[in-house]
Amino acid sequence: xxxxxxxxxxxxxxDDLTMKQAEVIEAETGMTIGAWLDTLSSEEGFDPxxxxxxxxxxxxxxxxxxxxxxxxxxxxxxFSLLKFGTAFVEAMAAEAAQAPVAPAEVVPVxxxxxxxxxxxxxxxxxxxxxxxxTPAPVPSALA
Numbered sequence: 806x807x808x809x810x811x812x813x814x815x816x817x818x819x820d821d822l823t824m825k826q827a828e829v830i831e832a833e834t835g836m837t838i839g840a841w842l843d844t845l846s847s848e849e850g851f852d853p854x855x856x857x858x859x860x861x862x863x864x865x866x867x868x869x870x871x872x873x874x875x876x877x878x879x880x881x882x883x884f885s886l887l888k889f890g891t892a893f894v895e896a897m898a899a900e901a902a903q904a905p906v907a908p909a910e911v912v913p914v915x916x917x918x919x920x921x922x923x924x925x926x927x928x929x930x931x932x933x934x935x936x937x938x939t940p941a942p943v944p945s946a947l948a
Contacts, residue, residue: 808869808896810889815869817896819845826871833867833879834860845897853890862890 808815819842822830827838834841834857844861852858866889867879 806896806900808892810869810892815873817865817869817872819868821872822868826868829879830864830868833864859886862886862893865893 806817806819808817822838830836830838830841836844836857841861841864844855844857845865855861863879863882866884867877867882870877870882
C-alpha cells in the first residue's frame with residue numbers, strides 16, 4: 806500500500822511485518838496481530854467511534870515510518886489525526902481499486918447436436934428438394 810503523506814509516498818506492507826514490528830503492535834494495541842489486521846479490513850474496526858481506532862491509526866503511522874527507515878519509538882510518534890486518517894483511507898481505497906478481480910465462475914456448456922443449432926440447413930427449393938441433395942448444374946463449357 807502506498808500512503809501519500811506530507812508530499813511523499815510511503816510504502817507500507819502489512820503482510821511483511823517483522824517479528825519486532827509485530828511485538829510492538831501487540832504491546833501497543835493489546836490485540837493479537839491477527840485481530841489487529843482484521844481491524845484494518847473491517848468497517849467496524851476502522852471506525853472512528855471504535856475504541857481501537859486511535860491505537861490502530863497510531864500503529865499504522867509508526868509502521869509507515871519504521872518500514873521506511875525512520876526508527877522513531879512508537880511512544881514518540883505524533884501526527885495530525887484527521888489528515889493522516891484521511892490519507893490512510895485514500896490509500897486503502899486506491900489499493901482496493903487495484904486489487905485483482907476474481908475470475909468469473911466457469912459454467913460448463915452442454916454439447917450441442919446438429920438438430921439444436923440455429924442453422925436450419927440448406928434452403929428448400931420450390932420442387933421440395935434442397936440444394937444439398939440436388940447436384941449443381943455443370944456449365945455447358947465443361948460438359
